[in-house]
Amino acid sequence: MHTPAPDSLEAVLQGRHHGARVLLVEDDPANAEVVAELLRLAGLQVDLADDGLQALHCLASRPYALVLMDVRLPGLDGLDTTRALRALPGTDQLPVVALTAMAFADDRRLCLAAGMDDYLAKPVEPAQLFATVLRWLQDGRRG
Structure with a gap:
């Protein structure tokens, strides 16, 4: 499958979803900075959480169009955070995409079983x- 050029996809995101709020849950400051900047360049609003508890606090306090969730987080990991997120009212249709360096099929299955909808391997292109x-x-809906 051919993946379109980043600039054309970035332009489509800017045109169709400018201002959409995304929660990026990532504990590595360098990874968080790179991904957040890419999303901002595409016109999205990005909130950052560096652990699972902070992510749940963000999710309880405002609506998001999408969550990008690192799987390996300190304390409450991304899988348990996603399970807890799915128990919050109004999050059943919120898309959650795993961000992880674990790129094996079993890892993907674990992410999907925890309630994540999709999977992006790091480093993120x-x-x-x-x-x-x-x-x-x-x-704006999962599933």
């Missing part, structure tokens, strides 16, 4: 990030 975010923002 801009075109893949934009394509995945665009796919999940298209209709």
Whole structure:
């Protein structure tokens, strides 16, 4: 499958989803900075959480169009955070995309079983990030 150029996907995100709020849950400051900047360049509003508890606090305090969730987090990991997120009212349709360096099929199954909807392997490529975010923002619903 051909992945479109990052700039064209970025332009589509800017045009169709400008201002959409995304929660990025990532404990590595360098990874968080890179992904957040890419999302901001695409016109999205990005809130950052560096652990699972902070992510749950953010989710309880405001609505999001999408969550990008690191799997390996200190304390409450991304899998347990997603399970807890799914127990919050109004999050059943919120798309959650795993961000992880664990790129094996079993890891993908664990992410999906925990309630995540999709999976991006690190290091994240801009075109893949934009394509995945665009796919999940298209209709604002998971599943």
